[in-house]
Amino acid sequence: MIEVNARLLRSVVYVAGDCVDCLVTFKNTATESNHEQNRNCLKKSSAIENLAWASAQIHCHCAVDEAKVLFPKSPSQEQIATGSTDTSFIPCRGEKGHVVFSSKPKILFCDLCLMPGESKTFVYKEMIPTSVPPSYKGQAVRYAYKITIGAQKVNALTKLLRIPIKVFVVKDLTEVLKRRLAKSVPHNPFLPQASKQSVLEIAFDYLEDLTSRRRPNYYNITHQNGKVVRFCLLKSSFRLGEDIVGTFDFAEATIPCVQYSVTLQSEEEVLGESSANGESRVTTLGYCKQHEFCLHLRTTHLALPVPVHITPSFRSDIVELRWKLHFEFVVTTTPVPLPAARTPSGNWHAPELLEVQTMVWDLPISLYPTHPSHVANAIKAPSQGTLYLC
Structure with missing residues (x-):
């Protein structure tokens, strides 16, 4: 045998x-x-x-x-x-x-x-x-x-x-490899050649440059009756295994926010020419979620881990995969009194009944591979x- x-x-x-x-x-x-x-x-x-x-x-x-x-x-x-x-x-x-x-x-x-x-x-x-x-x-x-x-x-x-x-x-890797190849050609044939990088090393140098840049983006989330929260996302490109980090600032809110949730979601779109009914079909799937009660909070933060096993953003002949953060804010139009200044900690009782509304907001992000x-x-x-x- x-x-x-x-x-x-x-x-x-x-x-x-x-x-x-x-x-x-x-x-x-x-x-x-x-x-x-x-x-x-x-x-x-x-x-x-x-x-x-x-x-x-x-x-x-x-x-x-x-x-x-x-x-x-x-x-x-x-x-x-x-x-x-x-x-x-x-x-x-x-x-x-x-x-x-x-x-x-x-x-x-x-x-x-x-x-x-x-x-x-x-x-x-x-x-x-x-x-x-x-x-x-x-x-x-x-x-x-x-x-x-x-x-x-x-x-x-x-x-x-x-x-x-x-x-x-890795998106645009072909162009990156061409640029690296052009730079690696020595102008002086008598100079020793530098050690050649592997495709994997070049790819992750490129990804490190893409995902390490911090460019804070600020978003004002508003209701028809006023301002709800100011959200800051430190960057919009992430690698698998990273944490999506952001902050919520309720200091200048005019509409009380009782609770929020953030979900990392994928959007799988079957492109129109490949769809069975001739129209684009979008399927949404959630992966990880963070939620918090935030009534009377001035600031809080978001730390949402990106799973390692998922597939980064891509597009093929028949399907496109996109990623987004799905926000849900539960706001109330009922005035909620603040606890008295001298009230001992733990003795304040929340209202038994609140009139609430749910606001939904989607923020697109880009996901990239991490090291194999x-x-x-x-x-x-x-x-x-x-x-x-x-």
Whole structure:
């Protein structure tokens, strides 16, 4: 029996434009007869194992809700395959949906012979282009990436080993890479060249510059009868895992605010040309929320954590994902007397009945990826897989 083990050298999280490195090891387990699962297979094969071929490929699979999304009709890989689907290398065999990206298959070897206990290791390298959509699990559209390794023993069926990976897309990264490349060309050929930065380093230098700038923006929230609160957001661009920080100033309010809530929400819009009814469809989903009773407060603050596992803002051919802060303010037109100055703490009683109104306000924000290692540590997805060929 042949044991096929694939292991990613880094983690399962990558940035579009980065390179994926995967070690693929093929081992003849004939000497490991103490494993119960191997004994039956060993009876059917000789001690020397022969593999016809092995190949590897990355693909992005798109699954849609057909009641909401019209996906262009295209033949599947199983229909394109000219030979038997049992012996052809079809990475998406058995999966429903559409392939929106697939790298060129790379042959790891042909006609490999392994003696008992012998193993061979191959390195599979592939760059993810910057033009692909990110990994995304939405309500109407889902994008999923997998590394698929196919192998076939002589006179046997093809078997597949799949390792899911997560891909982030950095907006405008292609232009950033072009500018960095132009700057890296030395004007004097006799000067030593500076060390070359990786795509990942360039991408996160760019993201650090985008998301570290603090430009406070102030918003006056008003009711038809007067001013409710002044809100300050320190910046409008955030990375996954950051805190969205802001302040509420009620000092100059003329309308009492009893309670507020802030929710981080995503807006998934199926674009008109891809919508089942021909019109854009927007689905809103909340992720994290902060609420507070703020009657008689002069100031308070917002600290809303951005989850690490979500997908940053992006746009593809069929869907666009946006992010916003959804505010709800509960205000009252009933005068609420302040506690007396000499009233002991804890003895003031709130009114039993208040006439209230709810105000709603949405503030768009931009979310960007964070470093892949941070996301990998949070999601703890396996970075290797094993397949047995009997």
